[in-house]
Amino acid sequence: MTCSKQPFQPIDSQRVTMYVCGPTVYNRVHIGNARPAVVFDTLYRLLTSLYPNVQYARNITDIDDKIMKTAAELGEDISVLSTRYAEAYFDDMQALNNLPPTIVPYATQHIPEMTDMISRLVAKEHAYESEGHVLFAVQSMADYGKLSGRSLDDMLAGARVEVASYKKYAGDFILWKPSADDEPGWDSPWGRGRPGWHLECSAMIEKHLGESIDIHGGGQDLIFPHHENEIAQSCCAHDGKPVANVWMHNGFINIEGEKMSKSLGNFRMVNDLLEQYPGEVLRYVILSAHYRSEQNFGKDLLDSAWRSLDAIYGFLRTQVGIEAAAVDIADTHAYAALLDDLNTPVAISELHKFAREMNAADGDALAEAKGRLLAVAGLMGLLQQDPEQWFTHSRGGSDISAEEIEVLIAKRNQAKADKDYAGADGVREELKAMGVVLEDSREGTKWRRG
Ligand SMILES: [Zn+2]
Missing domain, CATH: 1.10.10 (Arc Repressor Mutant, subunit A)
Structure with missing residues (x-):
């Protein structure tokens, strides 16, 4: 929100809360969707090293027009489609060595919480009903647009805002919309319908983490309108309390120097990449860039990440018999780098330094170097495999089992x-x-x- 680094002060040092927007489950996810999951999993590991209780929620959006369209094309119930792709998402995330979040709320399991929040917004005159829809009145909020730093005029000029007869103002956004008889829907004070996407996150944050949370994360593409609208809903439902004290957004991933787009057909799906590369290689690549920067993704980077991991696993393989010493990493440069706005590129270069130190050491120094390497790598979800196992991974070209x-x-x-x-x-x-x-x-x- 401040576009600057600030010391992190949790609201409650005994219970740190973090929410990250999860996927809309109607197809497999691409590498751009994997980046926030890996970045915020790393932050979750780091926070867990500092605080006794970290509550990390990442939702599943299982009601959405794209889900409805795909389910209708396949002649399936939306719950069958969304369950299949939610499971596929969990598989992909596990292959990237992401820990399961503490809480995984599903949108369709929180409809009463959503209608309740809408009722409060209507009562406070931040929302209005029109033609079976309920809309948030953006002009009712003095500082709407503060996260993206846009004025209402900028938003209307630049954004894909839909002009519709039921809107009092073109920038107003949907909290609830009516469902046709053959569409999925839930009963509400405004008739049978379904929630708007932005509302889901606000209602699930309130239910599971509270009115104000410590950290809200997501991809940079979500800043406007999604996060702006989450702020509007939560803040106005809670009499001006901030929904999150810290906003963190990861940058985009480009493929071989180009933006991922439908027209270029260059989406890299995680499950396709996993057929060629171990999940840890994808994770290493993602963490080799700072999360806020735009990242270029391509074959050379993947191959070089694989060689880098081979080098460290190669050292570990020669030291299999050495028990890693329990070491305090608090005073290492690597840990300091992670604590400095999650500077994973520096922490990764330190891993290579630890590996070289380990290779040159013996006795207690060797056990300590190995302990440091594995402890810091563990905070990034790297290098936790059995080195023998690592070198048995298929490298393309060979199908021999x-x-x-x-x-x-x-x-x-x-x-x-x-x-x-x-x-x-x-x-x-x-x-x-x-x-x-x-x-x-x-x-x-x-x-x-x-
Ligand atoms: Zn969200």
Whole structure:
């Protein structure tokens, strides 16, 4: 809101509250939708390292005109469609190593809370009923537009505001709209209908987190109109109390230097990317940029992120037997960077420093370096896999399964035992051609894709 960095002061240091706008579930999500989930999951991990109770809510919008349209095309009930894509979203988010939020409220499970909030807004004369709709009267709020810094005139000139007969003023937005008989709807004081999108978040924040929360997050594209309208609804329903003390917005993701758009057809869906890259590579790429900056996303970045993770997992693999020491990371540069408006690029470069230190150390210093590396990486949801497991991830080009690789390694061991060295080399070459590299050591033969 202030467009500046401020020291974070929670309303209640025993219970920190954060709300992030979640997806509208009618299709798979693209990498741009994954960015806020990864950024605010990292913030959630960081806040959890500082405060005893962090309540993080991320909603599911399961009633929306896009959901209704897609469900009608498929001849499905909206709940069948939205449940399928909500589950798919959870799968994608888990693959990116996002923790489940503390609260996942669904819009359709909060209709009474929404109609209740609308009634209060109508009673306070911030909203009015017209032709079965209920609209928020933006001119009833003196400082409407303060988050995006726009005046009403700017908004009307620049935005896609719909002019409609039921609106008293073109900038007014819908809180409730009527549903036709064949459309999903709920009974309300204004007839059978459904809520407007902006209203959902205000009602769910009030119900689960309270009238004022500590942090509200989301993508930069939500500042106007969505967050502006959340502020209007909540603030006017609560006699001027702010809905959130801190607003944080992540920047856009571009694909190979271009904006993601329907016309360019360059959306990168998370589930498609996961067929080529481990989720941790996507997460590493997202966190390698500062959350407020615009981020360019592309093959080179993904490949280089994969090599960077290989390098650190490679160090960890050689130190598998070393128990990581429990260390205090409070005085590290990496932790300070994360506390400074979530400076993940600096924290990631520190991870590489810790890994090099670990590689050069031995004894207690080695255990401590490993402890520091894993503790800081854990705050970003990185490097928590078994290093052996990491190197078995398919790298494209090779479809051979782990079981088939083990069978071939056994065959090679047998050939070596039979002193058939040409046969043993043959197996090694065969695997190499399929992108699998063998490494012999005293403990036996290890393999990795690469
Ligand atoms: Zn929202």
